[in-house]
Amino acid sequence: MNDVYITLTGNVTHDPRQYPLADGSRVTAIRVATSRRYLDRRTQEWMSSPPSFYAVRCYRGLADNVAQSIRRGHPVVVHGRLRIREFERDGERRVIAEVEASSVGHDLKWGIATFEKPPRAMRAVPGGGHGSGDAGDGAEWAGDVPGDPEGAGHGGGPVDSADPADPAAGLLGDDPAPMVTADMVTADAAWGDDERRPAAGGIAA
Numbered sequence: 214m215n216d217v218y219i220t221l222t223g224n225v226t227h228d229p230r231q232y233p234l235a236d237g238s239r240v241t242a243i244r245v246a247t248s249r250r251y252l253d254r255r256t257q258e259w260m261s262s263p264p265s266f267y268a269v270r271c272y273r274g275l276a277d278n279v280a281q282s283i284r285r286g287h288p289v290v291v292h293g294r295l296r297i298r299e300f301e302r303d304g305e306r307r308v309i310a311e312v313e314a315s316s317v318g319h320d321l322k323w324g325i326a327t328f329e330k331p332p333r334a335m336r337a338v339p340g341g342g343h344g345s346g347d348a349g350d351g352a353e354w355a356g357d358v359p360g361d362p363e364g365a366g367h368g369g370g371p372v373d374s375a376d377p378a379d380p381a382a383g384l385l386g387d388d389p390a391p392m393v394t395a396d397m398v399t400a401d402a403a404w405g406d407d408e409r410r411p412a413a414g415g416i417a418a
Contacts, residue, residue, distance in 0.1 A: 216294050217294065217295045218292065218293065218294055218295065219292070219293070219295045219312065220290065220291070220292045221245060221247055221267060221290075221291050221312070222247065222288070222289070222290050222291075222320050223245040223246050223247035223248070223264075223267070223288070223289065223291075224245065224246050224286060224287065224288055224289070225243050225244065225245055225246075225283055225284065225285055225286060225287050225289055226243075226244045226245070226246050226266070226285065227243070227244060227285050228283075228284055228285050229241045229242065229243050229279055229280045229283050229284075230242050230243075231276065231277075231280045238272065238273060238276070239276050239277065239280075240270055240271065240272055240276055241270070241271040241275075241276040241277070241279045241280045242268065242269065242270055242271075243269045243271075243279065243283060243289075243317075244266055244267065244268055244269065245266070245267045245269055245289060245291060246264040246265070246266050247264060247265050247266075247267065248261045248262055248263070248264040248265070249261070249262040250262075265310070266310070267291070267310045267311070267312050268309055268310070268311045268312070269291055269293070269311075269312045269314050269317070270311065270312070270313050270314065271314045271317060272313070274331070275314060275315075275316075275317060277331065278317075278331060279314075279317050281331075282319075283317065283319075287319060288319065288320040288322070288323040288324065289317060289318065289319060289320055290316075290317070290318050290319075290320050291312060291314050291316070291317050292314065292315055292316040292317075293312040293313050293314035293315045293316070294312065294313045294315070295310065295311070295312055296310075296311045296312070296313065297309070297310055297311075298311055
């Protein structure tokens with residue numbers, strides 16, 4: 214089966230969490246909530262669609278850079294390989310949309326950012342040598358957080374655009390996107406965290 218790559222924009226629902234892998238490298242996990250903003254033609258008010266959640270995993274140099282750069286509430290752009298995982302918890306079937314990120318950055322539509330290359334030590338490749346920021350063991354970042362946040366997102370894929378045939382569907386626009394709202398946090402928390410540590414390949418068992 215061919216890999217599916219997606220690009221999504223949204224807000225980070227919690228600070229990055231970083232965990233060690235068996236090969237000595239680390240994986241950084243964030244969760245991104247996406248919600249379409251549209252103008253309700255009847256009320257002339259900006260509305261938000263129900264959020265969709267994506268579990269995002271970052272490896273090698275990207276893992277350390279994300280851990281030090283991204284925080285809860287930040288608007289981000291994520292590009293990577295999409296995986297849909299199914300599992301059961303408490304007798305209920307659940308689905309997670311998981312993205313193995315190849316690129317993560319701030320969404321400059323909503324703010325200003327500055328760029329800084331990581332220290333050379335952070336670009337060291339496990340086992341010797343130096344990378345270009347694409348691989349590294351993050352010697353200066355020792356995120357010591359137990360467990361692994363899995364299973365909190367309901368997935369569901371990107372939100373569809375408004376139906377042009379429905380006059381009440383509204384219009385897409387540039388109303389400032391909300392940061393992490395109370396509704397997003399409540400919906401996110403309702404799915405809970407499966408505390409499972411990633412296996413050597415980075416995918417939780």
